[in-house]
Amino acid sequence: MGVIQRIKKPTTRKGKKVLLSREPKAIEGPKQCIFLQARNPSERARKVLKDIYDLKKPDAAYLSRKNDFVPFEDATLIEKLCYKKEASLFGVSSHSKKRPHNIILGRTFNYGILDMIELGADNFKAMSEFHNMKVLAGIKPCLLFNGPAWDLNQELKRLKSLLTDFFHREKVESVRLQGLEHVISFTATDEGTIYLRSYRIHLKKSGQRTPRIELEEIGPSIDFKLRRTKLASADLYKEACRIPKEVKPITKKNLSTDAFGTKLGRIHIGKQDINRLQTRKMKGLKKTPEEKKQMLLKKKQAKKEAKKGNSIKA
């Protein structure tokens, strides 16, 4: 049931506020994320998820309880928890003989699963194994997608969008130049291996305005293997990607600037009706009551005739 037109009214002011905050908005804030553990997650799978959680931190919640479920078979638990926590991104860790060190990343739309992609963590070096200074929490990272495979493969294309959704944090208007500290690079090969690396940026002098970049790996470093996927159908994805009217930039018509930078606008004015123009009122031009009566009669007759004509036509 939608939140807008619920039949029962909220009883408390606070409850009303909560419901209002859950209503869909034209401009949405950063997406919240939940991290879960499925059946018997391995040590490595858990650590991978924890590191992703650390990267995502202010907008994420780590639910440490184990859940006996398989997301690809029954995702109702995820939908329920996403509704409860107001989250639209999720990560699940699990482990089995068939699919060792399994990580499932996904997102929801309107509290229903949109995309789900399963990745196997082959090699993993945790953030804590790199003994150096990390970046500030909640900083907006730069994202790099290397390799031609990202654009060729449909699944990888969607995964690129999902990873961007996971790590881009929030749409911002402006960014502090010194605050560009963090780079996450995703390199995909044709065999479906994805190398995730994360670096800290050092801005070095270059003798020019633009600095020379040096990178220092801060972890995590994960080699993912692409496994099963469950992608949204084209029309659902399109529906989810719709841009509201308020946000769409309005194109102003009939405006131009000339070579000197002067703004020019073209205006269209309808034809003026001269017959109805009110000229100066004079006593001599006023109609007598008899004339007025005749005018009225004429009008009535004209109307009647028009009606008759219409009925005949029909």
Next chain:
Amino acid sequence: MDIVNEILEKEQKKAEKYKPITVEKHLELEFDIGTLLASDTNDLDIKSLKSDSQRDSYLNTLARDNTQLLLNKIWELPTERIDEAIVVKLPQPKTVLPRSKPVPKPKPLTKWQEFAKAKGITKNKKDKVKWDEQLQKWVPLYGFRKAVAEKEKQWLIEVPQHLDPMVDMFEKKAMEKSEKVAKNELQRLKNIARAKKVNIPRVGLPVTSDKANAAQLSTAAIVAKASTASLGKFQDKLPKEKEARGKGVHELIPGKDRKRKAPIPTPQAEKQNNLNLIDKILNKRPKIDMEKAVSKHIHEEQIQRSEEKKTMKPLKGKRKTKGGNATNFSAKKPKAGKGQRNPNKKNPGRKRR
């Protein structure tokens, strides 16, 4: 000229001191500065990616080069100074990411809002408090402390002349208030039903707090008369009985068609309608229910077969064939690889069960 050369040399030395900020790429990267994203579609060096020792260093240099290109682009943007920090204004992001909830729809108007819009009625805001002459203080229009002020003001209510003197005016007032609240709730629900396009059952005649008037009574009588299975067709009429009229009465009476009659068709349209009707009748063909026909056929066949079985006598002198029967347990277990031997082929042996 010496000075120029000197300066040029100096510049070169300076440049040598620093590492370059330019990166050469076969294909140019695609940037989305709004999301701080760069995608590199150049082919990867598979050899160094495969070897464990070179992989990390290769990925590092690749990331460095691409980051350099991305930051070069960002540094080109116009900067601003806010609180001793240099800030860059980012353009609109190009990548469209899915939303977490659907685009909000405009709220459906209530019946009153629709009416007010059509009539051009605008809401004029009232003050939240009003000066009360009797109490000599500011009294809120609604909400907190309104009820207390009301109690203070109306500690006594006069019973009007035409009413029973034993009637409790306070109780009556409370009743009226509760009915107003109930009516409002009903209207709210009706508005929701209208917005969701749900058909709601008729609620019947409105409840009146006081005695019903003549119009209401006649409406009730008409509705009651029409509320039979035959929609009041066989109900007797009173002499000089009048049909109840008024706004909304027609909708209350069951069986009254609420649709307007279709307008009289033009001669051409009427002709076409009639021709269509005749065509429909003349072109009628018997419908064949395939399923029924098939099942009928099968049934007939079955009956025929069963009759054949009954009439046919079993053949004499022919014994039942031995072996090859699934239920014949006397046969030995099948052994694999006993028949044709092929030394090149490995025999798996007897099938073990």
